[in-house]
Amino acid sequence: MTDLAALAGRHLDLVRAPFTLPSSRIIVFRAEEGGGVRVHTAEYEKQLDECRVLDLLIVRDAAGSVLPVTDVLPHAVTFGGGAATLVFDGVGALSLGAGAPGISAEWTTPDGRTRIAPLDPALRFAVADDRAVEVAASLAHAEAASAAQAVWTDWFATCPVVRDDLQEMTAFCWWVLGANIVSLPRLRTPDSGEVRAIVPSKIGYVGLWQWDAYFIAIGLRHGDAALAREQLDLAFRFPTAAGQLPDVVHEEGVLASSDDLPQADRDRLRRAGSQIADPNAPVPLTKPPLSAWALRKVLEASPATDEVRAWAARQLDTIRRSQDWWFAASDLDGDGMPEYGHPYSSGLDDSPIFDGPLPTTAPDLGAYLVLQDLELARFGEEFGFDPAPHLARAERTLAKLLAMWDADSRVFRARAAGVPVASDAITGLMPLLTGRLPADIVDALVAALEDPARYGTPWGLPTVAAGDPDFSATRMWRGPVWINTNTLVAEGLADSGHPDLARELVERTVALVMHGGGPHEYFNPLTGEKAPTATTAFGWSAALFVDHAVALSR
Structure with a gap:
């Protein structure tokens, strides 16, 4: 079943196919500029531009350089060859976790505000029904990643x-x-x-x-x-x-x-x-x-x-x-x-x-x-x-x-x-x-x-x-x-x-x-x-x- 997920992953470009999870309303696309991703919700009779959650989410290394998306599988988006991963933490949140020291996240909300925080070791982005985002440090990134992978493993079975x-x-x-x-x-x-x-x-x-x-x-x-x-x-x-x-x-x-x-x-x-x-x-x-x-x-x-x-x-x-x-x-x-x-x-x-x-x-x-x-x-x-x-x-x-x-x-x-x-x-x-x-x-x-x-x-x-x-x-x-x-x-x-x-x-x-x-x-x-x-x-x-x-x- 892992092989089938990998076959599907060859088509997950975050442009024609977004990153998402069954039953979730969160969808993640590759950002047009900036080297990161953008986050939206999926809502009845609303276009993506009306459903903005994060206009830009990027990952930086210890030197401040932007780490690009390097791999996408149904359960995870990888930045910088493994320096960070983005996964779902349940249907209503995303978890961004570091795989190397000195990694930080930078995100911009639709009101134009930008924030930066270290991934030490992870940040959880919880999306409310009104698209507001609550960001908090998390120690459960590995568990979230495992649970999200299990959802897709069961699906591909x-x-x-x-x-x-x-x-x-x-x-x-x-x-x-x-x-x-x-x-x-x-x-x-x-x-x-x-x-x-x-x-x-x-x-x-x-x-x-x-x-x-x-x-x-x-x-x-x-x-x-x-x-x-x-x-x-x-x-x-x-x-x-x-x-x-x-x-x-x-x-x-x-x-x-x-x-x-x-x-x-x-x-x-x-x-x-x-x-x-x-x-x-x-x-x-x-x-x-x-x-x-x-x-x-x-x-x-x-x-x-x-x-x-x-x-x-x-x-x-x-x-x-x-x-x-x-x-x-x-x-x-x-x-x-x-x-x-x-x-x-x-x-x-x-x-x-x-x-x-x-x-x-x-x-x-x-x-x-x-x-x-x-x-x-x-x-x-x-x-x-x-x-x-x-x-x-x-x-x-x-x-x-x-x-x-x-x-x-x-x-x-x-x-x-x-x-x-x-x-x-x-x-x-x-x-x-x-x-x-x-x-x-x-x-x-x-x-x-x-x-x-x-x-x-x-x-x-x-x-x-x-x-x-x-x-x-x-x-x-x-x-x-x-x-x-x-x-x-x-x-x-x-x-x-x-x-x-x-x-x-x-x-x-x-x-x-x-x-x-x-x-x-x-x-x-x-x-x-x-x-x-x-x-x-x-x-x-x-x-x-x-x-x-x-x-x-x-």
């Missing part, structure tokens, strides 16, 4: 062992999942232990987004199925009275409506309405209905105990109500096919299919709804509820979905308030997930995947076709490759009779992550590099890499 060429990146992705664990004490109940969410990233995404939780659980199941179930349990814990699942679960509650957002965001959302979606009414915010799909995959890796079965039955009740909500409350034009009431609910916020008026009838949503009802029908046979209504609704939705096929352009077209959208977006490939498309449509979509003017770009599937006027290689959801959309299309290919093409796409996806230097949020489809504005150490990219690595290693 669960890391899947995969194909040799994939093991190093799998170890790093497993580190990403552990690093992105945050504790949510405000959501703890009297009969629960610590509430742990694996967030998309401690760098700006500190909450449990609905479909992030699904993708993260799918990768996590290979090493810690119990924690994977915790992610789904938290995602499903707070449905509305009507059955809608919230967009986000966070430390202060949930985000399920535009009324849960700041006023500026609420105004922007309401202005985005149309003659069908009332611009003056609150907008429900959720994420695509992939919950039954995720539950199926997590249960495949879970023990078949009575306890797990009872847990699954409770989740299925929530999922069925959520599926009903889409048809009862999000079919905004009453034609039998639910729509996205706002881009936030699609997860593809900046896709050009949302450039027109709302609501948006989207082929990906239709595909997810068909898939979900088919999964629920299978669950019905296993858990004793009637599968027939789900099968019947899946057939009705599939018929509506097939009506979105434009045979002339060979594209599934979204509609903006009923008007066809010209953009050729990856949402039009998601109907493959149904596994029930006519052969000629499957053939057309496979051809699109191989066409360099559409989705046959060098580094995976762009989220907008390469030849489309709306294509951008770097703008979020308007061209970059995302690991989750690659994953869904690969699954659709397998379900639609093309397992070899599905495996080829999965191989290309893991190759992209390794080429790009890690599980970033999204990638340039022409160069395979991280897009400039993409977040690094991104949760679902890491989890899905793990899932693919395991599948490719069988």
